[in-house]
Amino acid sequence: MKLTAEQVQFIDTYLKNSGVEYVDIRFEMTDHVATALEEEEEGDFMEHFKRYMIYHKRNLLSGNRRFKQLAVKRATAELCKTLYGFWVLPALLILVFGTHYFFADINLSDAACYLRILFFAAYFTGMAVSYNKGKYSVTSKLYGVCGLVLYYAGMIVAPERLIPNLWVVFTIYSVIILMGFALSITAIRLHKQYKTRYAA
Amino acid sequence: MKLLEENGRMYGYEITQKVKQITQGELNITEGALYPALHKLEADGVLSVEVERVDNRLRKYYKLTEHGQKETVNRLAELEEFIRNMQTLVNPAPNPDLQF
Numbered sequence: 280m281k282l283t284a285e286q287v288q289f290i291d292t293y294l295k296n297s298g299v300e301y302v303d304i305r306f307e308m309t310d311h312v313a314t315a316l317e318e319e320e321e322g323d324f325m326e327h328f329k330r331y332m333i334y335h336k337r338n339l340l341s342g343n344r345r346f347k348q349l350a351v352k353r354a355t356a357e358l359c360k361t362l363y364g365f366w367v368l369p370a371l372l373i374l375v376f377g378t379h380y381f382f383a384d385i386n387l388s389d390a391a392c393y394l395r396i397l398f399f400a401a402y403f404t405g406m407a408v409s410y411n412k413g414k415y416s417v418t419s420k421l422y423g424v425c426g427l428v429l430y431y432a433g434m435i436v437a438p439e440r441l442i443p444n445l446w447v448v449f450t451i452y453s454v455i456i457l458m459g460f461a462l463s464i465t466a467i468r469l470h471k472q473y474k475t476r477y478a479a
Numbered sequence: 480m481k482l483l484e485e486n487g488r489m490y491g492y493e494i495t496q497k498v499k500q501i502t503q504g505e506l507n508i509t510e511g512a513l514y515p516a517l518h519k520l521e522a523d524g525v526l527s528v529e530v531e532r533v534d535n536r537l538r539k540y541y542k543l544t545e546h547g548q549k550e551t552v553n554r555l556a557e558l559e560e561f562i563r564n565m566q567t568l569v570n571p572a573p574n575p576d577l578q579f
Contacts, residue, residue, distance in 0.1 A: 284535040304514075306537045307491060311510060313536055314492040341511035346518060353522050476530050477537060 282313050286324050290316075293332075297340060301416040303473065304346050308339055350416035351424050354465075357417065358425055361465045367457065374453035375446075383445055391439040394452040398459045402426065405463025408470055418469050421462060429458050480525070480543065480551040488529065488542035491517065517541055525550050 291309045299305045312331060319327045382390035406422055432438075438451045482497055483489055489497070494517075495508045520526040525547035529540045543551060 281534065287534075287536045307514065307539050308510070310490070310533075310536050310538050311492045311514075314490075335510065338509040338511040341509075342513075342515045345511075345515035349515065349518050349522060356522075476528070 280317060280319055280321055280324070282317055282324070286316075287313050290328070293328075294339075297336070299340070299343055300414055301346070301350075301419060302413040303415045303417075303477070304343070306477070312339070346416060347420065350420040353417045354421040354425065357465050357469060358421060358461060361461045361468070367461070370460070371453055371457050374456055375450050378449040378453055379446065382449070387439045387445070387448065391437065391448070391452065394449075394456065395434065398429070398452070398456045401456055401459035401463055402429070405466035408463075408467050415469070415473050418466050418473075421466055421469070425458075425462060429455055429462070480520070480547065481555060483526070483541060483543050484548065484551050488540040490538050490540050494541075520547070 287309060290312050291305060294305050294308055294312075299308060312328075312335075315331060315335075316324070316327050378390075378394060382393065406426075432451075432455055439448045442448050442451075482494060486497070491510070491513055495510070495513060498506055498508050517526065521528060521541070524544055526541045527544045527547075529542070531538050531540065
């Protein structure tokens with residue numbers, strides 16, 4: 280039996296509600312379940328669907344955790360790919376000297392506050408673009424794991440409270456801001472790949 | 480990987496059915512095992528993917544990359560070697576020098 284668009288949508292929504300949150304993983308599972316149901320001869324869709332889920336739901340969802348681990352690995356690899364770019368060192372130097380030039384004469388905690396705002400601007404630009412059309416596994420992990428590390432380094436540790444040397448503090452913040460930009464560049468690149476791939 | 484080498488490109492469900500058919504139902508690859516393995520091979524650059532709209536949904540096809548084709552040859556050779564060693568261990572050929 281051929282499934283209608285509504286029935287396919289029903290499978291997708293069911294999987295989403297069962298914890299398969301990422302679009303790129305869910306559409307493949309939806310196709311798997313839909314193809315399996317289409318193998319059935321005539322009959323009631325709901326009956327076939329319920330029977331299929333009784334036997335296969337555990338297996339379908341068991342791969343979800345593994346997908347997340349793989350996504351973290353790929354997110355890190357993609358971020359490293361961005362950081363190998365020729366622009367990284369010049370950008371870092373511009374940031375270090377630029378921050379020193381603009382903020383050396385003001386109070387260090389105020390300067391740190393401005394630098395954090397700059398980091399958030401870099402960080403959220405990519406997030407706004409990549410979360411625009413649904414959650415994809417690698418971009419989500421990119422922000423989930425790598426973003427958390429940066430947030431911890433810049434916001435929780437707050438280097439200006441531990442290190443009195445201006446140059447060291449500005450260098451640390453420059454690295455954090457640069458990583459924020461790298462995150463955004465990676466997220467936007469991944470988003471374009473996803474968009475091209477799933478535009479079919 | 481051997482299936483993909485023979486069939487060009489395949490999608491997940493097709494792979495599970497093909498394996499079932501070849502092994503006459505003896506081997507049943509579960510979804511939970513298949514898709515993470517395919518995604519890992521994709522991340523390693525062994526497989527590339529193509530997404531197409533089929534009927535009213537998207538379908539992801541996997542195919543071997545150039546690197547994947549070389550990797551398949553290597554891994555199959557390793558597997559054959561492993562099977563040969565296992566067979567030797569399970570059914571050792573009688574050694575006339577050790578016979579009484």
